[in-house]
Amino acid sequence: VADTLEARLGPHGVLPNIFGIESDELLRRTRGVHIIACGTSYHAGLVAKYWIEEFAHLPVSVEVASEYRYREAVVPPDTLLVAISQSGETADTLAALRESTRRGYLGTLVICNVPESSLVREADLKLMTRAGPEIGVASTKAFTTQLAALALFALELAQRNGMDPARHAELCAELQHLPRAIEDALKLEPAIVELAAEFIHRQHALFLGRGAHYPVALEGSLKLKEISYIHAEAYPAGELKHGPLALVDEKMPVVAVAPNGPLLDKLKSNLQEVRARGGRLIVFADGAAGMDDMTDHGTTLRVASGGNFIAPIVFTVPLQLLAYHVAVLRGTDVDQPRNLAKSVTV
Ligand code: F1P
Numbered sequence: 001v002a003d004t005l006e007a008r009l010g011p012h013g014v015l016p017n018i019f020g021i022e023s024d025e026l027l028r029r030t031r032g033v034h035i036i037a038c039g040t041s042y043h044a045g046l047v048a049k050y051w052i053e054e055f056a057h058l059p060v061s062v063e064v065a066s067e068y069r070y071r072e073a074v075v076p077p078d079t080l081l082v083a084i085s086q087s088g089e090t091a092d093t094l095a096a097l098r099e100s101t102r103r104g105y106l107g108t109l110v111i112c113n114v115p116e117s118s119l120v121r122e123a124d125l126k127l128m129t130r131a132g133p134e135i136g137v138a139s140t141k142a143f144t145t146q147l148a149a150l151a152l153f154a155l156e157l158a159q160r161n162g163m164d165p166a167r168h169a170e171l172c173a174e175l176q177h178l179p180r181a182i183e184d185a186l187k188l189e190p191a192i193v194e195l196a197a198e199f200i201h202r203q204h205a206l207f208l209g210r211g212a213h214y215p216v217a218l219e220g221s222l223k224l225k226e227i228s229y230i231h232a233e234a235y236p237a238g239e240l241k242h243g244p245l246a247l248v249d250e251k252m253p254v255v256a257v258a259p260n261g262p263l264l265d266k267l268k269s270n271l272q273e274v275r276a277r278g279g280r281l282i283v284f285a286d287g288a289a290g291m292d293d294m295t296d297h298g299t300t301l302r303v304a305s306g307g308n309f310i311a312p313i314v315f316t317v318p319l320q321l322l323a324y325h326v327a328v329l330r331g332t333d334v335d336q337p338r339n340l341a342k343s344v345t346v
Helices: 025-029 039-056 089-099 116-123 141-160 163-176 180-184 189-198 213-228 235-244 264-276 309-330
Strands: 031-037 060-064 079-083 107-112 124-127 206-208 233-234 252-258 280-285 299-302
Touching: 025 141, 025 213, 031 039, 039 079, 039 089, 039 141, 039 213, 039 280, 060 280, 079 141, 079 235, 089 116, 089 280, 107 116, 107 141, 116 180, 124 141, 141 163, 141 309, 163 180, 163 252, 163 280, 180 309, 189 299, 189 309, 206 213, 213 252, 213 299, 213 309, 233 299, 252 309, 264 280, 280 309
Parallel strands: 031 060, 031 079, 079 107, 107 124, 206 233, 206 252, 252 280, 280 299
Antiparallel strands: none
């Protein structure tokens, strides 16, 4: 993450032209963003929607490339197509990018980890993540670096669309603190190892989040299914009462992503519903979130988020660690999960 941010974030904000001189005209004309990606990269796109809409006030839609490539989408004028991919070779994402000219996009931007990949060669603008080689099939550092790159992109668009310079500087400072916040989150590992023991004989788990933390919950549940083969689902916590609450009993672990923020009280009342039904709550909360009363038959782990903006990236780390340690305890192959390929090129 530090490498991905480095050289693009100065003491006074996102440096001009992080995409190169040729990007200026494209980004100046951008009035909307459409994001396409698959799997983990799709979850990164969902987080970016919250950031871009809040900071730059541009409309953002996010779609899995495997669906998007087969439908006739209506593209509003001056929309930028953003493709996110660790490998840069995912067949559906590449096919969707290749359709972009026919569909009338303003241009294309790819966020990718492999400079020589097809997506990077074919996109107009490129923002490279610097995650290094991803050895395991399940994306982990690719995800956090994609989010770091998307955070830079959101700040760049915000700057161009009238964000107050003082607010912009505040957000840049928060982003600069991110590598340290991640190091702190990694220190939770011993506590997460203990927590993981509870999952060894579980068949199912629910993940809950609100706002930009709903996609983080999605990613946490995907990691758990991919590498430990436990059936896991993620929901925006407000949707609990529209169906998934029927699944909750004392055998169902419910993992909640609960940083401070405007939606925390709403989330707390959603978690009360789980508690009332005997569900086992595992809450990742900010220091001062006042979640202790919630976990009389569960666990609260404190994560120092470093601020609302970077919190989705920081809160991802304990969820990745949880999936990893559950998989290790269950004896599955963490790097080569069954039935999955690193790069889906067909
Ligand atoms: C997309 C993806 C990964 C996942 C797995 C299969 O790849 O769904 O997120 O971990 O490796 O492919 P990419 O387009 O980000 O390379």
